[in-house]
Amino acid sequence: NAGVTQTPKFRVLKTGQSMTLLCAQDMNHEYMYWYRQDPGMGLRLIHYSVGEGTTAKGEVPDGYNVSRLKKQNFLLGLESAAPSQTSVYFCASSYHSGLEQFFGPGTRLTVL
Amino acid sequence: TQLLEQSPQFLSIQEGENLTVYCNSSSVFSSLQWYRQEPGEGPVLLVTVVTGGEVKKLKRLTFQFGDARKDSSLHITAAQPGDTGLYLCAGAGNNAGNMLTFGGGTRLMVKP
Numbered sequence: 001n002a003g004v005t006q007t008p009k010f011r012v013l014k015t016g017q018s019m020t021l022l023c024a025q026d027m028n029h030e031y032m033y034w035y036r037q038d039p040g041m042g043l044r045l046i047h048y049s050v051g052e053g054t055t056a057k058g059e060v061p062d063g064y065n066v067s068r069l070k071k072q073n074f075l076l077g078l079e080s081a082a083p084s085q086t087s088v089y090f091c092a093s094s095y096h097s098g099l100e101q102f103f104g105p106g107t108r109l110t111v112l
Numbered sequence: 113t114q115l116l117e118q119s120p121q122f123l124s125i126q127e128g129e130n131l132t133v134y135c136n137s138s139s140v141f142s143s144l145q146w147y148r149q150e151p152g153e154g155p156v157l158l159v160t161v162v163t164g165g166e167v168k169k170l171k172r173l174t175f176q177f178g179d180a181r182k183d184s185s186l187h188i189t190a191a192q193p194g195d196t197g198l199y200l201c202a203g204a205g206n207n208a209g210n211m212l213t214f215g216g217g218t219r220l221m222v223k224p
Contacts, residue, residue, distance in 0.1 A: 004154070040217070043200065043214040048209070056209065092154070098205060098212070103154025104154050
């Protein structure tokens with residue numbers, strides 16, 4: 001089992017460019033999450049999904065969109081990247097809310 | 113101000129020393145999780161505490177959940193270089209979606 005995988009691992013964007021971060025899990029988890037991690041801020045929830053075809057806003061959703069067309073995949077999109085979106089992005093999944101979350105290795109994004 | 117405050121933010125100690133990391137909040141949580149994150153990787157769950165006053169031991173690590181379920185501590189005995197990493201606490205059960213709320217983290221460095 002690969003667990004949770006994320007692509008790409010690193011990316012540099014120019015302000016205004018768009019991109020999609022891909023997350024896949026092979027544990028048949030219903031819940032999936034996208035976080036951003038900034039120094040001293042811990043993990044902040046961007047969007048989450050409670051099942052295939054559903055999405056919901058987290059703590060810091062502005063500037064991001066998500067889609068969950070298949071149960072195993074959760075996509076995070078940046079339509080017009082801004083320097084404030086420079087961060088490390090983590091995808092996670094869990095069997096149910098409030099339970100152990102399994103994290104991917106992260107994507108380091110720099111927006112110039 | 114974060115809902116879960118961790119202290120200290122940074123800790124650098126010598127191998128063999130003991131240390132305690134704190135996770136405090138004014139909110140009540142139904143459970144609290146502790147994760148460890150190594151550089152370039154995602155967080156990995158160490159333990160979940162559920163009952164107020166609960167104490168759990170994991171080899172040299174001792175976790176305690178406060179009686180009022182508002183705070184928690186992690187004590188490491190005889191720290192080793194392998195304990196180096198970012199320690200994150202995360203509370204569940206204080207919002208409508210039962211999403212985890214993460215603290216800002218404690219970065220620990222254990223020098224040989």
